[in-house]
Amino acid sequence: MNHTEPTGPTEMAKYVITSLIEADVTAEDIAHFVNEIKPFGLVSFAVDLPYISLAVDLLKDVPTQVTAVCSYPLGGMTTEVKLEQVKYARQQGAYDIDVSMNYLAIKSGDFLTVEEEVRRLVNAAGDLKIVVVPQVTILTNDEKARTCEAVLKGGCKTIKTASGFGWKTEVEDVLFIKRLFGDAIHIEASGSVRTKQQALAMIEAGAESVHTSTVFQVLGIDKRPVDTEKE
Amino acid sequence: MTIDRKSFARTIDHTYLKIDGGYTEIKLRCLEAEKHGFASVAVFPVAVPLVASCLKDSDVVVCAALAFHLGAYPPEIKAFEVRDTIAKGAAEVDMVMNVAAAKSVNWDLLKEEFDRFREAAGDKIAKIILETCLLTDEEKVKVCELAKEAELDFVKTSTGYKEGATVPDVKLMHKTVSPQLKVKASGGIRTLENALAMIKAGASRLGTSAGVTLMERYDKKFGC
Numbered sequence: 433m434n435h436t437e438p439t440g441p442t443e444m445a446k447y448v449i450t451s452l453i454e455a456d457v458t459a460e461d462i463a464h465f466v467n468e469i470k471p472f473g474l475v476s477f478a479v480d481l482p483y484i485s486l487a488v489d490l491l492k493d494v495p496t497q498v499t500a501v502c503s504y505p506l507g508g509m510t511t512e513v514k515l516e517q518v519k520y521a522r523q524q525g526a527y528d529i530d531v532s533m534n535y536l537a538i539k540s541g542d543f544l545t546v547e548e549e550v551r552r553l554v555n556a557a558g559d560l561k562i563v564v565v566p567q568v569t570i571l572t573n574d575e576k577a578r579t580c581e582a583v584l585k586g587g588c589k590t591i592k593t594a595s596g597f598g599w600k601t602e603v604e605d606v607l608f609i610k611r612l613f614g615d616a617i618h619i620e621a622s623g624s625v626r627t628k629q630q631a632l633a634m635i636e637a638g639a640e641s642v643h644t645s646t647v648f649q650v651l652g653i654d655k656r657p658v659d660t661e662k663e
Numbered sequence: 664m665t666i667d668r669k670s671f672a673r674t675i676d677h678t679y680l681k682i683d684g685g686y687t688e689i690k691l692r693c694l695e696a697e698k699h700g701f702a703s704v705a706v707f708p709v710a711v712p713l714v715a716s717c718l719k720d721s722d723v724v725v726c727a728a729l730a731f732h733l734g735a736y737p738p739e740i741k742a743f744e745v746r747d748t749i750a751k752g753a754a755e756v757d758m759v760m761n762v763a764a765a766k767s768v769n770w771d772l773l774k775e776e777f778d779r780f781r782e783a784a785g786d787k788i789a790k791i792i793l794e795t796c797l798l799t800d801e802e803k804v805k806v807c808e809l810a811k812e813a814e815l816d817f818v819k820t821s822t823g824y825k826e827g828a829t830v831p832d833v834k835l836m837h838k839t840v841s842p843q844l845k846v847k848a849s850g851g852i853r854t855l856e857n858a859l860a861m862i863k864a865g866a867s868r869l870g871t872s873a874g875v876t877l878m879e880r881y882d883k884k885f886g887c
Contacts, residue, residue, distance in 0.1 A: 455733045455762040455825075456797050480735035482763070506682055506731050508707025510751065513744045520740060536709050540685035570683040597824075 437632060441472060441651040444628065447635055449620065450647040451478035451596075453501060459486055466490040472651060475641050476527065480504075481517060484524035497527035499563075505595030507532030507567070511549045515556050528561035530592050535567060538575060543582040550586025563590045563620065568609075569599040576605070577612055584616060592643060594623030601625070603637045610638035626659070628652045665859060669700060671881055674862060675874045676726050676755075676847070678705040680823060686713060693717035699878050703755055705870060707731065708748045715752025724754035726788075732824040734759030734794070738776045745783035755788035757819055757847075757870070762794050765802045770809065777813035790817035790847055790868075793836075796826035800835060807839035817868065819847035827851025830864045837865025855880035 438444045452465050462483050469477065470491065478499035479487050487498045500521035503509035509517075514531060521529045531553060537545040553562050566579045583591060591609070593601040600623045609619060621634035622643035631642045631650045648654035666674075677696040679688060689710050696704045697718070703726035704714050714725045727748045730736050736744075738761075745756055758780060764772040780789055791810050795803055810818050818836050820828040827850025837846045848861040849870025858869055858877050871877065 453733065453735075455735060455759070455794055456766045457735070458763050458767045460767075480733065481740065482735055482737055482761075504733070506680075506707065508680070508682070508709050508728065508731055509744065510708045510711075510747055512747050513708065513740070516740055516743050517736075520737065534709050535682040536685060536689070536707070539683060540687070542686075567682065 438635075441653055444631070444651045445472040445474050447631065447639075447641050448474050448647060448650055449476040449478060449499065449622075449641055449643045450474060451499070451643065451645060453478060453480055453504065457483070459483065462486055463490060469496070469647060470494055474647070478530065478643070481520055481524070484521060484526045488525040498525065500524070500526035500529040502529050502531040504530060504532050505565070505567075505597045505599065507535050507565070511552055514549070514553060518553055518556050518560060518562070522558055522560040526560060528563050528590075529557070530563045530565055532565045532595060533567065533579070535570065538566075538571065538579055541578075543578050546579060547582040547586045550583050550588050554587040561590065562588050563592050564588050565592045565595055565622075567595060567599055568593045568601055568605045569623065573608060576609060580609055580613055580617060584613070589616070590618040590620065592620040592622045596623045596643070596645065599623050601634075603633050606634055606637040606639050625650065666862060668881060668885070671862075672700040672878060673702050674867060674869050675699075675701040675877065676703045676705040676849075676868055676870045677701040677723075677874045678823070678849070678870050678872045679710075680705070680707060680728055680731070680872075689713050690717055693723070695875050696723045697721050699874065701874055702726075702868060705755075705757065708744065708751065708753075711748055711751045711753050725752050726755040726757060727753040728822075729756055729758040731759055732822040734761050734792070735763060736761075738772070738779045741776060742779040742783040745780060745789075749784065749787050753787065755790065756784055757790040757792055757817075759792045759794065759822055760806065762797050765798060765806060770805065773806065773809055774813070777809055777815060781813050781815055788817065789815045790819045791815050792819045792822055792849075794822055794825060795820045795828070795832045795836075803832065803835055804839050807836055807844075811840050811843055815844060817845045817847045819849055819868075819870065821850030823850040823870065823872075825850070828861060828866075830860050833861055833864040833866050841865065855884060
């Protein structure tokens, strides 16, 4: 990839997705956070299903999209339940949805089940863009390759590497997937991207964008040191 | 001896909620649960059909972990998941409550969620997970009262993905819901002493991945 290295916060923002996903996040928290990120023109803001329409409303005057999450981050829900969530996110106006995969199937080498789930999700999504989370942290290189293959066969072109919540992505993961699939797959690097330097390394490795919860550090506005060991 | 071996084993929901295992790990948990006479094998919904097939001739039932682990789903999606999981073979459903609703003092939303949970679960066992580490004592009591009003079967402390069960929480929950509802303690129960303390505090079910070790320790301590 021939990215010109972004420098200022406005340039960085074109690569950055942030999120507010936790069990106890309230509507007030969402409104407060949107107020803080709104001026920067981030790619997207990811929220749990109950807050999609609120986020869409709060961000309607800026280009920042709203991302929903599905069976996140553990992926243990059935395809039928995931389809209900996709339908809901679409109705609520999300731009895309990050879907945690069936890791039980992946860890069993059952990639047909993975491919079939992706196909059903893509078919049900309509305008809503499906982004699949392979959770690279728990996968061998062979499993990473076969999961990405199943995702592409199922008709999805974008992956978000890991979910955060303790699951991390290394620069090597992005390089490995890029080397195998090139431009056929779009990579959102996610999980452990906490500094501007880490974000730039992911972009340099071929990621189209990065997910981070420490958005102001990644934009280069907040210069305080961050704990890079956290997810 | 506080509790006999068979009854102790029947308090245990043999739990596998990790994401890095395959079908083999699930089958192994089923064999272990049958061998020891645990109450259930507790898994994510994706594993329910496999567990149901492994346990079809057994007294051990299928327990499913729903809305994991954040609980942040609209009530209709949660009710859909309850029906879907029961249709696939679950006899017990453990669902994470909407913690944010409690934090926003939106008791009407929680009441709706609990009522729809009860309706969707029908005559199956419905357990609501509080994620107690995120709640104040006042919130825990209020949620337990709502669970009682909705006639759920169990209030359960934790998902295991954050801080786990504590003896004071189990006592508080038991005091609030007993005798109509039961209490399930879960998260971080790894020693026999801890397990017995939870039972003494009022838990009639334990959610743990350490069931096999607990039985070994039980036999060692009580000389079975």
